[in-house]
Amino acid sequence: VSGNLKATAIAHPNIALVKYWGKRDEELVLPHQSSLSITLAPLQVTTTVQFGAKGEEVELNGRPAQGRERERVLETIRRVRGLAKLPGGVRVASTGNFPPSAGLASSAAAFAALSVAARAAAGLAFDVRASSILARLGSGSAARSIQGGTCLWRRGRRRDGTDSFAEQVFDAEHWPDLRLLAVVLEAGEKETGSREGMKRSVETSPFYSAWAADAEAEVPRAIERIRDRDLAALGQIAERNAWRMHAVAMSSDPALCYFAPATLGLVSALAKARNTGLAAWFTLDAGPNPFILTDLRHQGDAGRLAREHGAREVTTCKPGGDARLSEEHLF
Amino acid sequence: VSGNLKATAIAHPNIALVKYWGKRDEELVLPHQSSLSITLAPLQVTTTVQFGAKGEEVELNGRPAQGRERERVLETIRRVRGLAKLPGGVRVASTGNFPPSAGLASSAAAFAALSVAARAAAGLAFDVRASSILARLGSGSAARSIQGGTCLWRRGRRRDGTDSFAEQVFDAEHWPDLRLLAVVLEAGEKETGSREGMKRSVETSPFYSAWAADAEAEVPRAIERIRDRDLAALGQIAERNAWRMHAVAMSSDPALCYFAPATLGLVSALAKARNTGLAAWFTLDAGPNPFILTDLRHQGDAGRLAREHGAREVTTCKPGGDARLSEEHLF
Numbered sequence: 001v002s003g004n005l006k007a008t009a010i011a012h013p014n015i016a017l018v019k020y021w022g023k024r025d026e027e028l029v030l031p032h033q034s035s036l037s038i039t040l041a042p043l044q045v046t047t048t049v050q051f052g053a054k055g056e057e058v059e060l061n062g063r064p065a066q067g068r069e070r071e072r073v074l075e076t077i078r079r080v081r082g083l084a085k086l087p088g089g090v091r092v093a094s095t096g097n098f099p100p101s102a103g104l105a106s107s108a109a110a111f112a113a114l115s116v117a118a119r120a121a122a123g124l125a126f127d128v129r130a131s132s133i134l135a136r137l138g139s140g141s142a143a144r145s146i147q148g149g150t151c152l153w154r155r156g157r158r159r160d161g162t163d164s165f166a167e168q169v170f171d172a173e174h175w176p177d178l179r180l181l182a183v184v185l186e187a188g189e190k191e192t193g194s195r196e197g198m199k200r201s202v203e204t205s206p207f208y209s210a211w212a213a214d215a216e217a218e219v220p221r222a223i224e225r226i227r228d229r230d231l232a233a234l235g236q237i238a239e240r241n242a243w244r245m246h247a248v249a250m251s252s253d254p255a256l257c258y259f260a261p262a263t264l265g266l267v268s269a270l271a272k273a274r275n276t277g278l279a280a281w282f283t284l285d286a287g288p289n290p291f292i293l294t295d296l297r298h299q300g301d302a303g304r305l306a307r308e309h310g311a312r313e314v315t316t317c318k319p320g321g322d323a324r325l326s327e328e329h330l331f
Numbered sequence: 332v333s334g335n336l337k338a339t340a341i342a343h344p345n346i347a348l349v350k351y352w353g354k355r356d357e358e359l360v361l362p363h364q365s366s367l368s369i370t371l372a373p374l375q376v377t378t379t380v381q382f383g384a385k386g387e388e389v390e391l392n393g394r395p396a397q398g399r400e401r402e403r404v405l406e407t408i409r410r411v412r413g414l415a416k417l418p419g420g421v422r423v424a425s426t427g428n429f430p431p432s433a434g435l436a437s438s439a440a441a442f443a444a445l446s447v448a449a450r451a452a453a454g455l456a457f458d459v460r461a462s463s464i465l466a467r468l469g470s471g472s473a474a475r476s477i478q479g480g481t482c483l484w485r486r487g488r489r490r491d492g493t494d495s496f497a498e499q500v501f502d503a504e505h506w507p508d509l510r511l512l513a514v515v516l517e518a519g520e521k522e523t524g525s526r527e528g529m530k531r532s533v534e535t536s537p538f539y540s541a542w543a544a545d546a547e548a549e550v551p552r553a554i555e556r557i558r559d560r561d562l563a564a565l566g567q568i569a570e571r572n573a574w575r576m577h578a579v580a581m582s583s584d585p586a587l588c589y590f591a592p593a594t595l596g597l598v599s600a601l602a603k604a605r606n607t608g609l610a611a612w613f614t615l616d617a618g619p620n621p622f623i624l625t626d627l628r629h630q631g632d633a634g635r636l637a638r639e640h641g642a643r644e645v646t647t648c649k650p651g652g653d654a655r656l657s658e659e660h661l662f
Binding site for chain 1: 537538540541542544545570571574575577578579581582584585586588590591592593595596598599
């Protein structure tokens with residue numbers, strides 16, 4: 001165990017092009033399907049963890065964490081404390097360079113940074129697999145934010161989840177011209193969070209098993225398109241998979257519709273713009289704010305289109321690097 | 332064969348609460364699933380057919396029919412001519428009391444009226460089953476507009492389609508307080524018609540077979556709710572089935588999204604209004620214009636809500652009667 005039991009880590013969020021929607025084990029956060037994502041720079045979350053403090057102090061974006069949010073952070077801390085056999089309290093502070101409720105996958109970056117920082121503070125060696133599993137237990141998609149570039153989260157088969165973690169397929173340098181525009185159409189929390197939403201889909205959608213099988217089959221196809229840097233072919237897979245994820249959500253009982261009217265407006269404008277040469281496709285997680293998949297050459301036009309169709313904010317992202325330790329502690 | 336070989340019929344459109352989306356036989360218009368509908372008064376189409384005319388004249392809403400539209404009418408005429416062994420030409424005129432492109436199922440009413448009129452003009456005896464099958468061959472959902480009230484179109488099993496027709500389950504008097512508000516949010520033709528759209532779903536949706544099985548299982552449940560006049564329980568089934576039909580459409584490749592932004596806005600306002608006591612649910616065919624399922628007591632509030640959320644027009648419908656012959660010919 002290192003000197004002051006303190007470490008700081010920085011991690012990027014990620015956006016899945018083949019999505020995770022549904023757990024086969026709620027407790028262990030084990031998915032029904034593999035998923036594939038791109039890590040998003042310059043969006044990032046910085047987290048400092050110090051063991052050996054008095055009490056348990058958790059501060060998120062400058063405010064004491066409350067309720068379930070605080071509990072989830074402390075669960076991750078307790079797992080690390082158990083591994084490293086550390087007694088006593090802990091202090092955690094975390095801050096992102098983007099708003100946490102805008103649907104930009106802040107919890108993925110937050111739990112990835114927390115996992116890497118907590119393990120380092122406890123003196124545990126850096127380990128992609130162990131960090132990815134630890135992050136997964138905090139928030140499923142966080143498993144894909146430990147490494148940069150393109151990450152594949154294999155669903156795994158074991159009941160204890162030891163084979164369900166993410167690994168890098170291509171690093172951030174593989175496709176430096178790829179761009180992902182984070183489009184904020186509506187701020188505010190969604191009505192039904194993805195945790196609750198995906199549970200409802202698993203339990204009530206008659207399409208669920210077909211969805212899981214279809215997503216699993218899309219993963220190797222998407223990897224091939226990224227290997228070839230074939231934006232159009234990748235865009236088609238990403239849209240198809242996003243529509244299908246939302247189709248499964250809609251087919252749940254009661255139905256889950258994450259599209260806002262403005263989402264449909266933008267998606268439909270994007271499809272029309274493609275007919276006149278704009279190389280841009282969308283993807284959408286469980287909320288109203290889409291990401292636009294495009295490249296360096298088309299990012300300007302794609303961003304303008306988004307602003308013309310209701311975007312309050314457009315953040316241009318590109319493939320980011322691994323979660324990493326930093327000497328600039330938050331306290 | 333009667334005297335002047337001329338007859339006029341009037342038929343209502345219908346709205347399916349458990350929907351038809353996908354053919355197992357394109358040529359014979361045989362569905363993959365049974366469907367259940369309510370006939371809609373006062374919307375109606377009037378059609379006059381006269382055999383023995385010179386040439387083949389088809390006039391729809393005051394204009395000569397063109398291309399594929401004309402061809403479909405003449406195909407129905409030829410089937411009747413073949414049955415009755417009538418030589419020579421035909422004159423057809425048809426007119427509705429509502430705009431044909433507003434998504435109000437005008438083709439269902441049109442082919443039902445055409446089938447009843449053509450058979451009568453040819454001197455064939457009235458026959459629900461034969462008329463429903465004839466109407467089905469023109470436009471699938473027209474099979475459900477031969478009788479009034481609640482109609483069940485059984486998918487059938489035979490390859491020749493002789494067991495795939497609709498019959499009345501409850502007449503229009505069974506639930507006189509039921510109301511269906513036809514809400515026009517957007518005029519104009521949809522991009523992908525339902526004929527082409529459902530074909531794409533059958534061929535490309537990984538959810539297709541689960542959809543067909545699910546819809547089949549909803550039919551007896553919906554019949555029970557109508558029997559009990561249980562609006563809330565029927566509304567839930569109708570919405571669930573509509574969401575699932577649209578989910579299948581969205582999961583097609585390329586995806587089919589029939590929701591307009593305004594559709595989502597209204598659907599979401601409706602769900603909120605239900606929390607404060609409005610007894611109203613939606614259903615949606617392959618277009619942007621929903622129907623609101625409600626009753627006499629709530630029709631005013633439901634209509635106001637629709638107008639507040641972008642409705643250009645709201646037509647209040649209730650269960651209508653059978654397709655019937657009329658002495659008031661169009662020519």
